[in-house]
Amino acid sequence: MSKCCVKALVTGNVQGVGYRQATQKQALTAGVTGHARNLSDGRVEVLLCGEAAAVDAVTQWLWQGPANAQVSHVEVESVAWENHDAFATG
Template sequence: MTTCCVRAYVTGKVQGVWFRRSTQEQALQIGLTGYAKNLADGRVEVLLCGSSTAVSLLTEWLWQGPKGAQVTHVTIEVLQGHRAPDHFATY
């Protein structure tokens, strides 16, 4: 299996609504590694690594997020040659 990694920046009402934890739960269910962390500017940064199918599924989910989130924009950056972490963390 070829592993791909993407970095996403999620904008909107995404802090204080369990966005990071929900992203972690979704990622673990479909076998992705990476992280989700709050940024000082109010966005959430998400690193997703795994199969391209699973990464695509979760990047689509980022547009919705958990109940209470109001996502207005998601920017995706494909990372070439990025070493995939062995777990999914929240910061």
């Protein structure tokens, strides 16, 4: 079991539709830590850290998002491992 972290920038109608909270729920269910936060340009930044398979599953879910979201693009990059105790929204 390998651990990894990825940073995703999610573009589309993803602010004001519960995207961060829904991402937190998906991450916690998968045992993934990190954060989801709004950016000033309308995107949401998501950091996901955990077992590679769980991180990949949540990363794939980012393309869907909650019912009211309209995701047009998800840019994902691997980043250095960060140890987080939880998944925060901010």
